[in-house]
Every structure is written in C-alpha cells, then in structure tokens.
Amino acid sequence: MIHYYLGSLIILAGGLFSLFLPEKNRAWFATLSMGVGAVLLLIPSVNVLMVGNSLADRICFPAPIGEVRLLIDPLAAFFVVVISVMSFLCLLYSIGYLKSYREQKKSTASHLFFLNTLIFSMVLLVTVQNALFFLIVWEIMSLSSFFLVIFESEKKEVMSAGVHYFIIMHVSVLFIMAGFILLANKTGSFDLSTFKTVLETNKDLSGLVFMLFFIGFGIKAGFVPFHIWLPQAHPAAPSHVSAIMSGVMIKMGIYGILRTILFIGVPSLMISYFVLVISIISALFGVLYAVAQYDIKKLLAYSSIENIGIIGIGIGVGMLGLAYHNDLVTVLGFAGAILHILNHSIFKELLFFGAGAVYYRTHTRNMEKLGGLIKIMPYTAFFFLIGSIAISGLPPLNGFISELLIYLGMLHSFEFHQPVALITLALGAGSLALVGSLALFCFTKVFSIVFLGLPRDEKIATMNKGDVPVEMIIPMLILVLFSAAIGLFPQYALYFLRNAVQSFTGHQQIVLVSGKYMDIFRNISLCCLGFVLLIALIYVIKSILIRNKNVYKYKTWACGYDAVNNRMQYTASSYAGPFLSFLTPFFIKKFNIRKPKETFPKEAKFEMRIYDIIEFYLVDPIVKTNKKFLALFNWIQSGSTQQYILYGLIFLIIGLLVAMRMG
Amino acid sequence: MMASLILNIVVILFLPFIFIGVINKTKAFWAGRKGASIIQPLYDFVRLVKKGQVISKTTSFIFPIAPTITLASLLFAGLLTPIVHHRAVFGFEGDFILFAYILALGKFFSIVGAMDTGSSFEGMGASREAGFSTLVEPAFFIIMASLVAITGNYSFESVSLMLHKTADLGYLIIVLSGITIFIMILVEGCRVPVDDPNTHLELTMIHEVMVLDNSGIDLAFISYGAGLRMVILSSLIANMISSSVFVYVVVLFILATLIGTIESSFARLRMTHVFEFVFVLCSISLIVLSLTMLFLYGDMGSL
Numbered sequence: 001m002i003h004y005y006l007g008s009l010i011i012l013a014g015g016l017f018s019l020f021l022p023e024k025n026r027a028w029f030a031t032l033s034m035g036v037g038a039v040l041l042l043i044p045s046v047n048v049l050m051v052g053n054s055l056a057d058r059i060c061f062p063a064p065i066g067e068v069r070l071l072i073d074p075l076a077a078f079f080v081v082v083i084s085v086m087s088f089l090c091l092l093y094s095i096g097y098l099k100s101y102r103e104q105k106k107s108t109a110s111h112l113f114f115l116n117t118l119i120f121s122m123v124l125l126v127t128v129q130n131a132l133f134f135l136i137v138w139e140i141m142s143l144s145s146f147f148l149v150i151f152e153s154e155k156k157e158v159m160s161a162g163v164h165y166f167i168i169m170h171v172s173v174l175f176i177m178a179g180f181i182l183l184a185n186k187t188g189s190f191d192l193s194t195f196k197t198v199l200e201t202n203k204d205l206s207g208l209v210f211m212l213f214f215i216g217f218g219i220k221a222g223f224v225p226f227h228i229w230l231p232q233a234h235p236a237a238p239s240h241v242s243a244i245m246s247g248v249m250i251k252m253g254i255y256g257i258l259r260t261i262l263f264i265g266v267p268s269l270m271i272s273y274f275v276l277v278i279s280i281i282s283a284l285f286g287v288l289y290a291v292a293q294y295d296i297k298k299l300l301a302y303s304s305i306e307n308i309g310i311i312g313i314g315i316g317v318g319m320l321g322l323a324y325h326n327d328l329v330t331v332l333g334f335a336g337a338i339l340h341i342l343n344h345s346i347f348k349e350l351l352f353f354g355a356g357a358v359y360y361r362t363h364t365r366n367m368e369k370l371g372g373l374i375k376i377m378p379y380t381a382f383f384f385l386i387g388s389i390a391i392s393g394l395p396p397l398n399g400f401i402s403e404l405l406i407y408l409g410m411l412h413s414f415e416f417h418q419p420v421a422l423i424t425l426a427l428g429a430g431s432l433a434l435v436g437s438l439a440l441f442c443f444t445k446v447f448s449i450v451f452l453g454l455p456r457d458e459k460i461a462t463m464n465k466g467d468v469p470v471e472m473i474i475p476m477l478i479l480v481l482f483s484a485a486i487g488l489f490p491q492y493a494l495y496f497l498r499n500a501v502q503s504f505t506g507h508q509q510i511v512l513v514s515g516k517y518m519d520i521f522r523n524i525s526l527c528c529l530g531f532v533l534l535i536a537l538i539y540v541i542k543s544i545l546i547r548n549k550n551v552y553k554y555k556t557w558a559c560g561y562d563a564v565n566n567r568m569q570y571t572a573s574s575y576a577g578p579f580l581s582f583l584t585p586f587f588i589k590k591f592n593i594r595k596p597k598e599t600f601p602k603e604a605k606f607e608m609r610i611y612d613i614i615e616f617y618l619v620d621p622i623v624k625t626n627k628k629f630l631a632l633f634n635w636i637q638s639g640s641t642q643q644y645i646l647y648g649l650i651f652l653i654i655g656l657l658v659a660m661r662m663g
Numbered sequence: 664m665m666a667s668l669i670l671n672i673v674v675i676l677f678l679p680f681i682f683i684g685v686i687n688k689t690k691a692f693w694a695g696r697k698g699a700s701i702i703q704p705l706y707d708f709v710r711l712v713k714k715g716q717v718i719s720k721t722t723s724f725i726f727p728i729a730p731t732i733t734l735a736s737l738l739f740a741g742l743l744t745p746i747v748h749h750r751a752v753f754g755f756e757g758d759f760i761l762f763a764y765i766l767a768l769g770k771f772f773s774i775v776g777a778m779d780t781g782s783s784f785e786g787m788g789a790s791r792e793a794g795f796s797t798l799v800e801p802a803f804f805i806i807m808a809s810l811v812a813i814t815g816n817y818s819f820e821s822v823s824l825m826l827h828k829t830a831d832l833g834y835l836i837i838v839l840s841g842i843t844i845f846i847m848i849l850v851e852g853c854r855v856p857v858d859d860p861n862t863h864l865e866l867t868m869i870h871e872v873m874v875l876d877n878s879g880i881d882l883a884f885i886s887y888g889a890g891l892r893m894v895i896l897s898s899l900i901a902n903m904i905s906s907s908v909f910v911y912v913v914v915l916f917i918l919a920t921l922i923g924t925i926e927s928s929f930a931r932l933r934m935t936h937v938f939e940f941v942f943v944l945c946s947i948s949l950i951v952l953s954l955t956m957l958f959l960y961g962d963m964g965s966l
Contacts, residue, residue, distance in 0.1 A: 372781070374723040385725075385775075394768040395761060407760050407804075414812040419960045426808040426952050433763070433804035437797040440771055444793055448778030448786075454721055516756075523755040527739070530753075531765065535735040538884075542731055546880055550715035556780045557719070557875050570778070570786025579794040582938050 001057045004072065007040030007084075008123045015116025019109050027098050030112040031091040034119065038084035041123060045077035045084075052499035061133070069129035069191060074499035075262065078338060079126040079255050086248050086345050087119040089475040093353050094240040096471035100360060101238075111151050115241070118144040122248065126255055131180040131190040135173065138252075142169040145249055148241040149233050161236035168219060168229040175216030176256070179209050192263070200265045210271055213260045221253025223312060224282040225614045227305045231289075234301035235365060239356025242297060246304045246352060247345035254311055254341060261319060262503065272323045273424060276316025280431045283309025285614075287438040291445070292580055292587060292610045294367050294572045296355045299446060300348065303391065306435060307344040310403065311337045313432060317409040317425070318504060324416045327505050332409030335494060335501045340402035342497075343486065347390040347399060350479040354384035357468040357476075358450060362460050367572040369457035370450045376460075377467040381451040383476040388443035390483045393436045396528035398486035401493065404524065406432065445575045454566040461566065488528050491521040573608065588616050667748045674898075675741035679890030680705040682897070682919050689923025704890065711883035719876050721781040729776025730881040730888075736769030737891045744895045745819045749906045756817040759807050763800060769888075770796055777873035788872035791934075795857070795869070795941050799847055802944040806840050809948075809955040823902040832958040836951055841900045843947045848922065850941055852893040855926040857937055860889070869937075893922070 014033020018026040044055055054073040061068055072080065094115070098108050121141040128134045146169070150162035180190075186205065187194040199206040219226040230250075234242045261267060286305030293299035318333025357380040358373060359365055374381035390397035410425040410432075455461040467473065486493045495518075558564045580587060592607035636647075684701035691698025718726065742752040743762045751758070774793055777785040811817055813833065814825035826837060850857050853870035860871060874885050894915070901914035932940055 372721075374725070378723075381723075389768070389771060392767070392771065393764065394771060395764050400761075400764055403764075404757060404760055408757050408817075411757070411808060411811050411817060414808075414815075417959075419956055422812055422959065423952065423956060426805055426812065426955075429808045430801040430805040430948070434797060434801040436764070437767065437793075437800040440767055440774075441793040441797055444771060444774045444778070444789070448775055448789070452723065452725065452775065452779045453781030520756050523753070523758075524761065527743075527753055527761060531735065531739045534739055535732055538731050538735050538738075539728070542880055542884075545712055546716065549879065552715070552717045553720050554717050555719065556721050556782045558782060559784060559875075566781075568783055569781050570783050570790065574783075575786060575790045578790060578934075579797070582794070 001044065001055050001070070001072075003040045003043045004045075004055070004070075004080075004127070007037040007043075008120055010040065011037035011116050011123070012120040015113040015120070018112045018116070023102060023108065026108055026112050027091070027095040030116055031088070031095055034088050034091045034116065037119075038088045041080055041084040044072060045080040048072050048077035049074055049081065049496060049499055052502070065130065065132050065136075066190070067130075068133045069193070070127045071129045072127055074503050075255075075258060076126045078342075078497065078500040079251070080123060082251065082342055082345055083119065083122045083126070083248055086349055087122075087244060089349060089478060090240050090244040090247075091115065093243070093356070093472050093475040094238075096469035097238065097240050097356055097360060099469065111148065114144040114147040115244070118148060118244070118249070122252060125252055129192045131184060131192060131195075133190075134192075135177060135180065138173060138176065141249070141252065142166075142173065145169075145241075145245060148245075149237045151238050151241065152236075155236075158236040161232040165229050165233040168226075172216050172219035172226075175212050175219070177216075179212035179216065182209055182212070192259075196263045196265075199263045203268065206264045207268060207271060210260055210264060210267065214257060214275070217253040217256030217260070218278075219253070221250050221257070221312075222282075222305045222308045223278055224285045224305065224309070225618055227282070227286070228612060228615045228619055230305055231298050231301040231612065234304075235295055235297040239297070239352050239359060242300070243349040243352035243356070246300065247349040250304060250308060251341050251345065254308070254315075254337075257315065258337075261315070261322075265506065266322050266325075267319045269320075269323045272316060272319035273420075275312060275319055276424065276428065279309045279312025279316050280428055281309070282306070282312060283435045284431060284438075285309075287435050287442060288583065288586060289610075289612065291438060291442045291576050296358065296365050296367055296370075296446060296450065297352070298365075299367075299442065300351055300355060303351075303439070303442065304344075304348060306439065307340065307348065307391070310406070310432070310435065311340045311344065313428065314338075314340055314402070314406045314409070317406060317413065317428075320413055320416075320421065320425075321409070322504070324413070324418070324421070326413070326416060329409050329413045329415075330505050331501055332405050332412060334504045335497065336402050336405030336409055338497055338500055339405060339486075339493065340399075342493075343390070343398045343402050343483075346479050346482050346486070347387045347397075350383060350387035350476055350483065351391065353472065353476050353479070354380055354387060357472055360468050360472070361463070361466075364457075367446065367449045369455075370460060371456045371566070371569065372452065372454045372461075374451040376463055376465050379467045379473050380476070383473075383480050384451060385447055386480045386483060388447045390487070392440040392443050394440070395524075396484070396487045396531055398483045398490075398493075401486060401490040401521075401524070403432065403436065408520075441576075441579065445572055449570075449572045449575065453569050456566055456569060456571065488532075489525055491518055491525055494518075494521060586613060587611075588613055664750075667750045668752050671742075671746045671750065671752055674746050675738065675891065675894070677705075678894045678915070679887055680708065682894050682915065683886075683890040685916060685919035686923040686926070689920045690927050693924065693927035704886070708883050708887055711886075712880050714879040716879035716881065717876075718878075719780045719782075722779045722876075725772075726776050726779040726876075727881070729772040729779070730877060730884040732772040733769040733776075734884040734888050734891075736765050736772075737888045737895070740766050740769075741891060741895050743819065744898050745823055745902045746898045747908050747911060749820050749824050749902055751820055754818050754820040758818045758820075759822075762819070763803055766892075767796070767800070773873060773885075776877075780876045782875065784872050785875055788869050791869045791937075792873060795850055795937070798938075798941045798945055799850055802843055802948040803847065805945075805948040805952055806843050809836065809951045810840065812955050813958060819899075819902075823899075824906070826903055827905070829958075832954055832961075836954050836958065837903050839947055839951045839954070841903055843944055843951070844896050844900050845918070845921075846941075846944050846947075848893050848896045848918070849925070850944070851896070852889055852922075854893075854922055856929050856932045856940065859926075859931045893918075 010033050014030050018030045056071045058069050121137050125137045146166045152158045183195045186198050222230045283306050286302050290299050290302035314333050314337030318330050321330030321333050390399045393399040393403040410429045413421050413425050588611040590609045594605040596604040683704040688698045740762050743758050745751045774789040777789040810822050814822050816822050816825050858869045897915050897918045901911045
C-alpha cells in the first residue's frame, strides 16, 4: 500500500510544484513526477493482478466522512494500471503539444496542475470504498477535467462546450448521489461493502439502484442517449486532454457500472438485456454519427461512444452469463469488455495524439481542408494508420481480440437454450458486425481524406515538410507497440487480465486460462503471426518479380481529363455522402446553399451541418422549456450587491427561525 | 489428412483462374462465341506479372503495398476455409470470425490504396465498396450465428460437418444460407448485377473503378484476388451441401456457370438500386434466423 500512497501523492505533488517552476520546465517536471508515480503505482497493482489477492487499508477522516477503506482488488488494480500508463503517455505527449501554446505566451501552469489532479483523482476513485469520499473524488475529477477542457477559454465555443460539460457532469453526479443516499438510508453506513449485503438480498432495491447508477455512470461513460457532452467537449479540449478524457476518464463511468455489478451479484434478466440493448444502440449510433463528421476530433468523440457501446455489449453479455448462471459466457463477456477498455484507451489515445499532431502542424480540424499529409508527416501518418486498423477491430491488432471475445460470448450464450437469448444475441452479433464494418467505413474515410491524396487547401499544400517534435512521436510509437503486442500475443494479455475478469464469476475457478480457451487464443496468435509472415512473403516475391522491370511515375489517371486540381478530389462529405443519403431518417441535415445564378457566376456556397438527432429532439426541447421556466426568476438576480446581502440575511433569519422551532 | 491439406492449397492457388475461365466461357457460350480457353485467366496473370508498372506521383507507400496485403488476406482467408472433405488448413473455434475480419482487413487496404491516388473516380468506388460491405458483414454474421445455434459447433469445419445431420427445416436453412452466400459472391466478387467486371470507365462502377491506377503485378494480384474471393465463398456453399470432392467440383462448376449466365442475361442495376439489392442479404439472413428459431424452439409452445 505504501507504494500506492507514495505514487499517487507524487503525482499530485508534481502538479502542485510545477506551478512554481519556469514555464519551459513545467511540462517536463509534471511528466517526470507522473512517470515516477506511475512506476510506484504499477508495483502494487501489477502484483495484485498477477497474484489475485487484494490490498486493503483504512484512513480516518474527521466527522462527516469518518473511516474510509481503500481497496486494491484485481478490478481496481486493472484500472490503476490503465490510468497510470495511459496518463503518463498523455503527459509525455503534452510536452511537445504545449510547445505551440508556450510560443503564444499562454501560461500552462494551472493546466498541468489540473492534469495531474485529474490523474490523482482517478487513481483514488477506483480504490475508494466509501460512498461519501467517492463522491468527493468524483467531483474533483469532474472539476479538474472541466478546467482542462476550458484551457483555451478565450474562445467562445470552448467556454460554451466547457459549461455544457460542467452541467452534464453535475446531472450525472445527481443520479449517483441518489443511488448512494438510497443505499446509505438502508444500511446506515457509507461503506460500500455494507451495500453489497443489502443489494444481494433485496432484488427490488438492486434493480432501482442499478438503474440510478447506470444512468449516472452512463452519462460519464457516454452511453446513448446521455452522450451529448462528448462531441462538444472533445473538439474544445486540447488534444492530449481529449486523449486522456476519452482514453481514461470516460472509463471511470464503466468502472462504476462494473463495480455496481460486483455488488449486485446476480443481475436480473431484464437489466441484463437492457444493458445489452442500450449498448448496441450506443455502438450503432456512435459509429453512424462518426461516419457523418468532418471535424476530426468530433469524429473521434463519436467513435468513443461507439467503443463505449462495444464495451457495454461485452458487459451485457457477461451479465446475461451471470443471470443464466453460465460461467463461460460470463467470463467471455467480461473479458471482452475489460480487454476492450484497455484496447480502446490504447488506440483512442493513439488516434487523438495523431489528430493532435495534425492540428499542431496545420491548425485545422476540418478534414475537408486536409489531405496528403502522409508526405509531410510520415510517422504520424503511419501511426494513425495503425490506430485506424486497430479501432476498426481488424487483425492482427488489439481491437480484434476484444471483439472476438465478445462474439464468442454471444455464440456461447446459445447454450442457454432460451429463444430470447438466441434472437437478441444473434442480432447482437449482426449489429457488432455492422458496427465493425461502419468503423471500417469511418476510419478509411479519416485516414484517406486526411493523409492520402493531395492537400485540399493551399496553405497546407505549401507547408514545409517535417513531422511533429519527438516528444509527440514517442508516445504514439509506444501505443502502436502496445496495440501490436496485444494483437499478436492475446494469450498473454488474457493471462494478465484473468484475475480482474474472474472476480465477476464469484468463485476462484479459472475458466479463462484453462486449456481450451487458451488454445483458441494461441491459435489466433499463430494465425496473426502467420498472416504477417504471409504478407512479408508475398511482398518479397513481388519485389523479386519486379526487380528488373520498369516502374514509371506518372499522373493519376483521370480518365483522359487533363486539368485536374486538388479540389476535385473526393472529400470527407462526398465519401460518406451516398451512404448517408441511404440513412437519411437517422440524421438531421441543415443546408445553406447559394447556387451560382448569374450568367458569369461569381460566388457559390454550399454548407451542410449535421445535427445530433438526440440532441435536437430530446435534449434541446428540455433545455428550452427549462430556460423559459428559469427566466421567470430573472428578477431575483438584480446585480446590486446590497440586494444579495439582503437575500443572505433573509435566508439566515428563516434558517434561525426554523432551527428554533425544531429545537 | 495431409493430402487433403495439400489439395486445399492447390485449390486455393489454381482454382480461381479456372473459376473465372469457366465464367468467361459461359458468357461466350451465351453470346454465341467460341470464347477463350478456360485457363486464359492464368495466361493473363502471367502476362501482367511480366509487365512493368506505372505508378501515380500522388501515391505514397500505401499504394504499392495495398494489393499485397489484400492478396495476403484473401489467401489467408482461403486457408481458414473448409474446402475438400470439410477440412481447412487452419480450423479452430471461432475461426469464421477471424475469416470475416481478415477479409475486412483486405478490404480496408484496397479502399485505402484506391484513395491514395487522389483520384475522384477511385474515391467514388472506394466509398461504394465500403458502403456495401456494411450490409454484407451483418448478414454473414447472422447466418453464421444461426448455423452455430443449430449445430452447437463453433468452427467452419464442424459447423459444415454437423449441418448434414439436420432434417426438415434444416435443409431450408441450408438453401437460404447458400443463397445469401451466393449474393455475397455477386456483391464482393463485383459481378453483375452489382458491378460489371468488363467495363472500367463508367461512373457506376464500384470495384473496377478502384483499380484504375493499378498496373502490372499489382493488377495481376487484384484480378486473381477477385477470383479467389469467389472460390472461397463458393467453397462455403459447397461444404454446406456435401463433403465429397466430386460434389465440390460440381457445385463450383454450377456456381461459375450460374454467375456467367446471370451476367449474360441481366443488366447491371442502377446504382441507387444496388443498395436495395444488397439489402436483400440482410432480409434473407433475418429469415434464416427466424427459421432457426422455429427449428430449435418450434415445438416448445412457449414462444
């Protein structure tokens, strides 16, 4: 435990001390402290993951909180590993990424402080076993991430996205609070372990509490229809913040849901199917909207919703396994979910780093202006390609492994011999395949529009060659290696996660790493290696065959047309266009078109915006009516200090009177 | 055992040429021509391999490597496919998931390779290819899930082995699955009525327009790959029907002539209708799923 305390405190202290350092050393110092902290955190957590025991400790706080238990069980340890490694890479990346802000003489001091505070709060969050303290840490996490989002607060859209995020996070905490209050009322204690006994026995209560927590944590995680903060906050935040938020922070919502399932024990069928269906909807919705985006970071934000959906599908399958008492399905489902948490944090950070690198060099997130960057920044392009393949769930990279686990869980759930399970999960498998192929659609679009072809904007066409600073390259390289390692040797990854997964079956018998299932993943590993070898073999044969042949370089064949220019290339919108028109009912498109009218056309304009259908029909009306209602109380806010003091006075008097009456 | 594996590899390597040859012969027959020899595609392959290449200046390292990776993915998918005697070179639980995803990787690279040229024609083809595959994959997975549910087995080999032991409705499911995979051949193998492999320069093209800039050995890889894709999918159909080598050969011959006949007797669909045509796949797969429900739980009454 001492390593854990020391590690988390060093991270916090690193953020605090970086405030007092000269501008150019700050990021280095924060990263260094994070590195030391990460190593210290990894010692106990890796140990717990490998051995399967738990570390526990208690701290006493003054009155309202009381005694707080800290517990590093395998599930918490898994999250500590993800948080510390991924956050370290994020900070490493931020050294390079913040350079451009330092050149603009923008202070990064408070930014780094909040970044380290966010990491500290997340590390604490996954180990805390006290409801009240959990809420405090949760709030620290939300607030520090809010300050990270509004880093460029001088921009109006950043501030509005930040406030949006702030409000939604507090709606989320309301539901979590309600759940905790319900439980604390029943047990008279804030300790989470007492909740477990109540939840396991009282089925009605557990259903209600699960729904409250699912909504509360689901808002953080970004399940549809609670996702609307993601596509707003991610483009507004700096890229490394988007990376840490999407790669790590939204997983805290998933952590909350997983922890709730551990407390509930055997979930009811209704709830399990509900989680599965909501997750399938989230995955489909997220990826469909990702296809439609032209802002690269907004696209990645929607793709996070998709991946949260995939994680949720895994959780849903696992819950069905629990509900039908089938260990194999439970293990496959949760293993898929937990591995996908890790995988998503790997490739989503990679992609956000890539998008950040593009923004760093070109200062635009609009894909319609980009193109041909593979020649300007080849390393970033290569890393982004790997990230795109991984996130589309294709072998031989890591995304495939977690999806494979989920598919296997779905197929094995036919062993329940339940018609409902068969139809839901067969359609679920179809939906997961649809999500996969839409992700392929989406990421071939991003990669080819941003990196391939020719630049669509003159500024970029005349840009100097040269990749981003090496501090930004290294984290991407490390993530690529992670991705390939998990993809090529999945059996070791599963061995590493076995204890975290096993905590869901409720007994110590290990299904996941026992003979048959390891064999599948050894086979997959062999196949992936064989496939890579086959590519190499064909490549060698091809090189030998064309060794003495003439290879001419010529223009791209435009079917005889000779005056081709860069603007004639396919764009992001035209790539997705035909497919989206096929799915028109799912989108709200607003056009702003000015057709050329004159005999000698002067100007023409075409603008298309795609609105989120849930935001448009569900959230906006609520916000509007709410605004109308709150406008009735406008007169209270007069702006004069005297009046406010009077309010305070009146409130105090009323309070005193009430207190006197009660006494 | 060993012999059938070697036979598998031989089939994967050489049957695609003959398969395309038979299709072309059939088309020649319906057109009243004598037609080229059945192994003409092999000669074409050799001719293309001997040629040099023209590569666009716009392209990067993606373009030359894309056909290689696509071919590797198809060959590997071939190794996962049960071909003769229900045996695949690699077969294990869940192999059909790897099969589908490795083919998707090939598709990823053929799309990215096309986009690398910066040509709007190829962008058009790539967009369509990506769009259609979004409808093909779910259908394939729903069909496979149904077959897994019926047979209680989890690999291509054992699923096709168990499939013969079914009765009544099972045959209907086999027929419908066969039809689904046949439509997949038409869509993925870029044949009429989805795509026309003979014309390159029409804006309604899908797959053919994606390879406008490929030449020499890359083009050889791509056209061989298209044949291989059809052979792999046809093998799936053949294995649903029987395990004998004779039946396998007959089924593949029938499928090739069927494709040739369809190409001689139908016109290509208008692009807006192609989506609808591909959507049929999903509908049939849902019918297969409902039949599976009936097959497994039909007499339970609890439905």
